[in-house]
Amino acid sequence: MCDILQIARSTFYYEAKEQPNEDENTEAIVDIFHKNRKAYAVAEATYKVMKTEFIHQMEFQSLDHLQLELYDYVNWFNKHRIHGSLGYMTPVQYRQAALKKAV
Known part of the structure; x- marks a missing residue:
């Protein structure tokens, strides 16, 4: 493969190692959400209370x-x-x- 691309084998492996593939990116994003699940739950609960107690109770002019x-x-x-x-x-x-x- 390196002969076809006309690059050094070390360059090929270096580039392959440095470029994260889509699966690695997806895993990183999922990890962020799993680690911060509690923070998102608090935000969602606060938003629900705000809608119930504030937004749906008033009419704004x-x-x-x-x-x-x-x-x-x-x-x-x-x-x-x-x-x-x-x-x-x-x-x-x-x-x-x-x-x-x-x-």
Whole structure:
């Protein structure tokens, strides 16, 4: 084969080794998704809650109205909403409890 291509055998093997084939690329992509599965699950769960509690509950008059309501919702979700993963406390309450334990 190297005689036909008129290249050195070492060059052929070097190039063959350096070029990942489609299967290797696919494996790498699948590995990334498997390693980050938990992060994707959290994002999907958050999106589902947002659709259920926010998007399907309101009718927006304009893009500005949507942006204003979304800002308020995200602020409420991040600071004032009770989270089961935080012992059914709000993030603010959870932080305050953690600070009391640290002192």
